[in-house]
Structure formats: C-alpha cells, structure tokens
Amino acid sequence: MNSPVYIQIHNEIKKAIEAGKWKVGERIPAERELSTEFSVSRMTLRQAISTLVDEGILERKVGSGTYVASQKVQEKVSGVTSFTELTEAQGKKPSSRTISYHTSEPSLSEIEKLQLNDGDLVLRMERIRFADAVPICYETATIPEKLVSDFSKSEVTKSLYKTLEEKAGLMIGRAEQTVSAMLASEKVSEYLDIKRGDAILRLHQLSYAQDGTPFEYVRTQYVGERFEFYLNR
Template sequence: MSSPIYIQIHNQIKQAIEAGRWAVGDRIPSERELATQFDVSRMTLRQAIQTLVDEGILERRVGAGTFVANQKVQEKMSGVTSFTDLMLAQGKVPSSKTISYHVTSPSLSESEKLALKANEQVLRMERIRYGDDVPICFEVATVPERLVKQFTKDEITSSLYRTLEEKASLVPGKAQQTVSAMSASERIAEYLSVRRGDALLRLRQISYLQTGEPFEYVRTQYVGNRFEFYLEK
C-alpha cells in the first residue's frame, strides 16, 4: 500500500534536511515554490509541511516563512498515563471524535520512532479529545498495525492503552516526551474551538511497552488555557 502524497513529500523534505540541503535555522522555499517543485496542489503541500511542523522538524514564523527548527531544551517528565485516565483522575468525562482512521504505509518519522521493520503498515488516527465535552486537544496517533489488527475501531479509539492491557496483556511502560509551544492553524483552531494563532502546547510522545518495544507515536496539540503539564522530579 503506497503512502499518501503528502507523506511522500514529508519524507523527501525530511531526507533533504538530514542530507544537509537546509541547515538548522535556514528558511525553506515558499509553499508555492515547493508545490511547483513537487507538482502538487498548495493544499497537499501545506499538509506535508504541517506534519513536519507538528513533529518539530520545521517551524513557522509569522511574516517570515518556514524554517528548519532549532533544537529545544527538553525536560524529562514522569507519571505518563493515557488521556482517558488523565481526564478521569481530574473528575472529567473523557470522550473523543475520530477525524480520520486508516491503515497505511508509515512516514519516515513514524518508521524511525516506532522502530518498524521493512514493509510494516501502521494505523494512523486523528482525534479530537474532550473532557466534559470541552475540546482539550487534537491528536495524531500512529500504532504498528500488527499490534491492533485484532481489535475493533471502537476498542482502539475509546482507550488504546486499556484495550492493549486488558485484551492482549500488553502493558504500557515508559514514554519519551517533548513539549514545546506553537500557534493554532486555521484547521486546528476550528477543531478545538479557539482562534487561529491562539497558543497551543505541542506534545510529541513515543510510548513503550514494559518490554521496551515502542507501540505508539503521538503528536498532540493542547489548548494552552485548558491543559497544563505537571513535572515530577
């Protein structure tokens, strides 16, 4: 199964950055130039760029363009848990709305983060997550297809962690997290009922089973004034 066009473009731009075509801090060509170069629509090109922004590989600067991102200072966090358990612990009713859900070929980033073997497929899903019916975050989660192929869509989207643990004896363990700030794009602003440009907290997380095997790569955008991270040392 071939990857969507925007994922193929994502891969080519990422490879170009890793090969040194653009260094950290460099401005990449405009969306119009890149759309012409890849012979795709501006919308498709913008989707590819957004995936790279969400992963922290690129960053947008208002009025200046899109640049290869600088490395951020990282803070190690502990007490990682699922969104469902997080909401329940705060006395809120968790729910979600699935925007997209499909099995597909992974991007280069997804392959690297999940340590996938050649030709492995992934389940990629986009969801809006709610606490008491208030949108808290927009999430893109990628999971190796072999780990979840026996489960229903409802079992996976309601609570992946609980489904893995209770029905497959796959127990989540540690996670690696990176948190940074970003502004809401027009699309995400609509999903989260905020204004374009409002402050968001971006979380990128690789979750591991207790065996040490990575099982989930998540890119999440939280509404800045509806969520906070607690650091425990």
C-alpha cells in the first residue's frame, strides 16, 4: 500500500527541515512555489503543510507565511485528559462525527512516535467532537493497524480504550501530553464553526500501554473560548 501523496510530501519537507534546508524561525517557500517543486496540486501541498502544522513542526503566521516552528518550553503535568470524562463531568453530553477513517502507510512522525517497524500500517482517523452538539475540537488520531484490524469502525470510533482493554487485553498505561496555542486554519475553522485565525489550543497526546508500548498518537485542536484544561499538580 502506498502512502497518500500528501504524506509523501510531508515526509520530504520534514526530512528537509531535519537536514537544515530551513532553519528554526525561517519562512519556508510559498505554497505555489512548493507545489511546483513537488509537482502536486496546491490542495495536496496545503494538506501536507497542515499536517506539519498540526504536529508542531511548522507554524503559520497570519499575513506573513509559514515558518519552521521553534522549540516550546515544556512543563510536565499529571493526569490524562479525557474529552468524554471532562464533558460528562460538566453535565454535558459528548458526541463525535468521523470525518475520515482509513488505513495507510505511516508518516515519518508517526513512525517515530509509535515506534513502528518497516511494513507496519496505521489507522488514521479524523473526528469532530461535540459537547451538547456544540463543536469543541478537531482530532486526528493514529493507531497501529495491527491493534485494531479485528474490530469494527464503530468499536474503534465509539470507545477505542474500552475496546482495546476488553477485547484485545491491552492494559492502558500512561500518556504524555503537550499543550500549545495556535491560530485556526481555514479547514479547522469550518469544522469548528469559528473564524479563520481564531485562537485555539493544540494538544498532542502519546498514549502508552502498561508495558511501555505506544499505541495512540493524537493531535487535537480545541476552540479556545469553549474549552479549558484543569491540571492537578
């Protein structure tokens, strides 16, 4: 199975950044120039760039362009953020709508995060999550395909953790999370019913089984004015 073209472009740009072609803080070429360089459509190029922005490798500056992101200062906090639990704790009804759900070759970032081997495939799904029918966040989750190949789409999208624990015998362990601020892209603003450039909170979460094996890599973008994190230290 071949990777989607945008994932291939994602990998090429990531390799170029790691090789020093563009330095931290440096503006990368315009989409028109890059789409010509890679011989792809502007739409495909934009999807690759958006994926790199979601991962925190690139960052967009309104009216200026797209830049290689600088390393953020990190602080460790305790607890695993669960959208469903947080929503229910506020007396609201959580729900979700699946935008895409497909098996693919992993990107370089996904290989690194999930410690995948050559030939491994991943399930990549995009969802919008709601609280009382109000869109709260846009989420992209990547899971090793071998973990979920025996389960239905409904079992995976409705309650992945419950399915893995009860039907695959996987014991859920810790999670690593980072939270940062960014501006909503046109795509995400449409999904979340906000304006392009509105403030959003970006959460990256890497979840591990109790034996230390990473099993889920999630990139989530929350509407800043509709959601807040409560961290108990």
